[in-house]
Amino acid sequence: MRMSQMFGQTLREAPADAEVVSHQLLVRAGFIRQLGAGIYTLMPLGMRTTVKVETILREEMNRIGGQEIFMPVVHPAELWKETGRWYKIGDEMSRFHDKNGRDMVLAMTHEEVVADLVRKDIQSYRQLPRMVYHLQTKWRDDPRPRAGLIRVREFTMKDSYTLDKDEEGLDKQYRAHYQAYFDIFNRCSLPVIAVGADVGMMGGSLAHEYMYLTPIGEDTLLLSDCGYKANRQIALFKKPEPEAEDALDVEKVATPDVATIEALAEFLDIPKSRTAKAVFLMATFSEEKKDVEKLVFAVVRGDMDLNETKLMNAVKAKELRPAHDEEIADVGAVAGYASPIGINKEKIILVVDDLIPNLPNLVAGANEAGFHLRNTNYGRDYEAEIVADIVSAEEGYLCPKCGEPMQAQRGVEVGNIFKLGTDFTVPMGGNFLDEDGKEKPVIMGSYGIGSGRLVQSVVEEHNDENGIIWPISVAPYHVHLVGLRGGEEAAAKLYDELEAAGLEVLYDDRDESPGVKFKDADLIGVPIRITVSKRSLEEGSTEFKLRREDDRQKVALEDTVAKALEYKATLEAEVASTVVEIPYED
RNA sequence: CGGGGUGUAGCGCAGCCUGGUUAGCGCACUGCGUUUGGGACGCAGGGGCCGGCGGUUCAAAUCCGCCCACCCCGACCA
Structure with missing residues (x-):
């Protein structure tokens, strides 16, 4: 390419709204141009690098038996209604009507289309296992696009789908992806680690996320020297062993204008760890075809943070949102002075962190503005419907495996692999006839890598004060x-x-x-x-x-x-x- | 959705507080000349519904209201 003929130019200064180095460099060097929030054009240089990355993706998918297909970016809503995701997913999915008024969706992902292909084209165990993949545009109307290509609304993703007749087959294809993903990132010279992850809205049983460790990442990971590593959404930790102490009598104390844990600890001159924090969330459950909302009352030690992912899994809700003050008052609690003691338990689901039953004489709210209770004790003063680990691990918390303090680091999720199981084939009737003459649902796996996010992560990793330093494998x-x-x-x-x-x-x-x-x-x-x-x-x-x-x-x-x-x-x-x-x- | 911020030429910015010539600077762009191994110099140019709508005023980039867009933090997120 003669530069005198090339479309686009370099910029001496980056646009003021680019903060992350890799974003600034991609714009300055003329690889990308922004069209709107989270929407970017690939310029000739950016296109060439993207093609390099996509070639690597294709080669590695083909190597493990993938067959490339191309699924549409516009789907009839019926498919999504069949699996229920039409109702479950909110604003993030964009919907529109075609000229006949039919509901249509812009694809966020393609599990539904794959399941539809399964029911049309897979009849027998002889047609399994299979693996298909494609590189296609996805649209997710993310509430907060940021950092250039790291988090966008329109993006290209390599997503592959495995189809198996049994768990063993799924495990085999899952492991093949596990290795292929490392090969892909290594070929792009991007260092990553694989961490255990929440299965989230994809459902399924097992998931790994491939993380590029960098301060610009938006996920927090907990890492231990012994090798334990997990996304904070699900990271476990060893809870401290509290000192034994006799239960004392409950005592009501006036705490005027003391509505936060910080203020309470200061007012009573006690550590935050001697208090119980109450958090209220509205949980949505599916019952029959309807959604039902119920207030979840969560209690954690005052110095710890509630982990909504863990809580959501504990109560098996499909959605959680912060409760409004009226909803809190409705069950007889007072925001800022709440505790499980004396609450109308009919209307709530009380969930207590599994550390709480071991903690004697905690200060908790009195459910009366301006008052708290000293010496509350689980078991004597109240009991919960669910006792589970619902607290987020933090820097310095102890590793669940080796007991040593863990480090917290930020990471960008550049890829993920999921064992979906039959979550899509059951509702959509994606069945096959097995060797034993029985009809069974096909077992699926789903595996994604975003090419733009990968390109920018490579730049974030490989640059100096003068610009980008491309690894030759993905250089334009x-x-x-x-x-x-x-x-x-x-x-x-x-x-x-x-x-x-x-x-x-x-x-x-x-x-x-x-x-x-x-x-x-x-x-x-x-x-x-x-x-x-x-x-x-x-x-x-x-x-x-x-x-x-x-x-x-x-x-x-x-x-x-x-x-x-x-x-x-x-x-x-x-x-x-x-x-x-x-x-x-x- | 909550908090914060920014919208003036392709990019970076000043002007706004305290309303008043033709809206200004650097880079980039066009022409001519000089220059040529790490973002050169001179001269002459082109380019702006000052984010939008409405209001106040003799007069609005500037004051007021509403809206929109974009960025950052949080919430959220395969």
Whole structure:
């Protein structure tokens, strides 16, 4: 590509609304342009890198038996009504009517379409196992797009789906993905870890998330030196052992204008850990066809944070939202001064963290504005319907496996794998006839990688103060050829020769000063730079520089193509050497 | 959805508080000339419904109201 002909330009300054380095660089270097919140155009450079990433995705999916298909981005709503997700998912799914007034949806994901294919095309166990995948646009009207391509509303995803006749088959395909995903990220030179994850709205039994560890990540992970690692949504931890203490009599104390745990601890001069915190949430349950809301009253130790994912799983709700003050008052509780003692238990589901029964003499609300109770004791003063772990793990909490303090780190979820089971094939009738003559639902797995998020994560990992430093595997070009004054003719000839040798070359033939060309080369970040100038030609040479290194090297003009091929091979071999077997961890 | 912030040329910004010539600066862009190994210089240019609507006023980028868009934190999220 001759730069003088390329659509798009580099920017000296990044737009003010780009905060994350990788976002700034992708915009400045001319890879992406924003169209709206969470909606981006891929420019020629961004497109080339994306194609590189997608090629890797295809190769690795094909390698484990994937068959590429292409499913639509617009779906009839009927499919989503069949699995219930039409009702379950809120604003995040965009809906519209076609000209006949039929409900349509923009695809957020494709489980329903796959299940529909299953019921149309799979009849026998002889047709299993199978694996299909596609690369397709997804639309999720996310409440908060952010950080460039890291979190967008419209994005391209590689999603694959496995179809099996039994759990063993699913496990086999799941493990194949587990390894293939590491291979994919390694080929992109992106370091990731796989962590246990909540199955969330996908349902199913087991899930891993592939996390790129970085402060710009939006998920929090808990990591232990012993190897335990999990998303905070589900991370376990070892609860502290409280000191034994005799239960004392309940005592009502006036606590005027003390409505928070902080204020309460200060007012009574006690640690927050000696208080019980009450949190109210409205939970939605499906009963028959209707949704029913019920107030969940959760109690955790005052210094700990409620984990809504754990709570949601504990009460088996499909949705949780903060309760309004009126809803809290309706059950006889007073926000800020609430406790389970003396509450109308008919109307609520009381859930107590499993640490609470071991904690004697906690301070809790009196359900009366301005008053708290000292020395409340679980079992004597109240009992809960559910006792479960409903607290979020934090930095420094003890590892559930080894008991040592854990570290909290942020991460970007660049991929995930799910054992879905029969959650989609049962409601949609995706059955097959098994060897034993019985009809059974096909067992599914679902596996996703967002290509844009992956591209930006690579940039976040590989950059310096001058710009991007692409790994050669996903670089938009292999070689950035800089032609300076006096070297135009030789550069143009070299450009043709390099391309003829199979190299992808970005040739800066613009009428610009050397400074501008070098700055742009650094910004765009192509791994191998070759400069041809009057100065170099006087010595009969060209100048090589790797983007990631500072030193330059003179190479005889006639050896330039060979040298470029050699560098490319070396860099590719380096990347390839990182692709290794990763032990599978549940 | 809650909190905070920003909308003035392609990008970065000043002007607004205290209303009043033709709305300004840097980069980018066009032409000419000089320059040429790390974002050059001179001269001459082009480009703006000052986010939108409404109001106050003789007069609004500037004051007031409503709306919209975008960004950040949180909530949410396969």
